[in-house]
Amino acid sequence: MNYHSEKLKSGLYLVATPLGSARDITLRALDVLFSCDAIAAEDTRSMRKLLNIHNIPINDRPLLSYNDCNGDQVRPKIFEWLDRNMAVAYASDAGMPLIADPGYQLSKQAADRGFYVTSVPGASACITALTLSGLPTDRFFFEGFLPVTKEKRRNKLKELSNIHSTLIFYESPKRLIKMFDDLVAIMGENRRAVIARELTKKFEQIISGTLAELYAIIQKEQLKGELVVLLDRPISTGLTDTDVKAELSVALSKMTLKDASNFVAAAHGLSKRYVYNLALSMRNNL
Template sequence: MTLPVALYIVPTPIGNLQDMSPRAVEVLEQVALIACEDTRHSGKLLKHFGISTRTTALHDHNERARAQWIVEQLASGHAVALISDAGTPLISDPGYHLVTHVRAEGYNVVPLPGPCAAITALSASGLPSDRFSFEGFLPSKEKARLDKLTELKEDPHTLIFYESPHRIAYSLEAIAKVLGEDRQIVMAREVTKTFETFLTGGAAEVLERVKADDNQQKGEIVLMCHGFIATDEEGIPAVAMETLKLLSEELPLKKAAAIAAQIHGLKKNALYKAGLEAGL
């Protein structure tokens, strides 16, 4: 079967090669050209699956110039695939300028679902996943890193970062300093690989464990932080008071307080008292 002319966004495994989907293999076999972040790195993956399709390099340093050449390949009737070193292209990887240019020239961009380190780690983190903010890599310089975290300090969403092993301790120190030593952290390392680990605790606690174990400063890392929780003068989170308010519209305050306490991990008497004081 001949693939329709389009740019195909093809995710590749983030560690475990068994996560490569049959559709991804099929597309990479059938396109005329595969644009790779690193042809040498991707060459090993393609060889593993017996894929002999022609490849070309597309990375941060040549993407803008290469995008027009790839459009010319599409114009010649050739389907093209884009892959990164691992995971879903464009997620902290090259591809944004290419996709924008291809769409602007009127060609279809076809995304395939597949591995993404941020989403995979979040699903197992135990942190709120209904709303989250993916922030990519924190800045490498200390001042910029602290400024970025200060900007995010009161963001209520779960924050997700990628981090390199040689900077993980510095980033954890910055998080403890800006977001607070008790801010809940989950550090996922080597997700889907042999030495996959998840560290959970306050920022200071996770930092201490990372410093004490050199193995925790190796490999690919996804760092996740619980979002900011606003509290009133009595220490009741604003979100818990909102839950209590909604429940009290249908239930007696005592029952509403008991349910809200269970949802948010608080003491029901404290919530009941706060509800009385709020006139619920």
């Protein structure tokens, strides 16, 4: 038996669960799941499976579904438990609660009401992917899921394009091509990137390359499973807008605006959109 019973203080326990391998769970997490008075889980089926694997009986303890769709209706019940001095464990579907997860409002409102809230840390997909990516780890920015619509997604990427940190995103397989279409357009073809999929599972895969190279791969092969996309920090070219405009001036004397923009962008690993907008401003000011 990998767990032991303990008398838990009344409060909300944010319990990290495995990404894939059921053994990637801490002993403390098992203790809390065994000893708590009630459990709220993003996916109750996954939670029951995890408890069964580790031989933790649910007995007559409440196991409540808590997710994006029912959060407003379920939170009052959890606060009722906390009012009754119960120890309540909350777990997301996989990984660390509150990271791209519906538990934020639960945690915030519990703390606002004066309840004890603590973390039982463990696996996290964004950190696991970062450690495997080969990209700089000294500074990173976690964005999570990008907006669904193209316009909002591209506007968000423009905001992020010059952040001098490794960027980390979550994405679904169905939206991956649309995401990379926008990444290439906004960030440029030559920015280094990584796709990490099925972390800690049997078919774990880390794919590295430029955005253009990864875009070509996903157009030929549909990647499945849970995905983390990471981008290297911006390529430092040392070029100012004035430098780029000087090169554009020469290119525009021989090419169309679009071709000149693509030529200069490719030569320096710059975003096509950035160079095109500079070329457009030059033409409009003539």
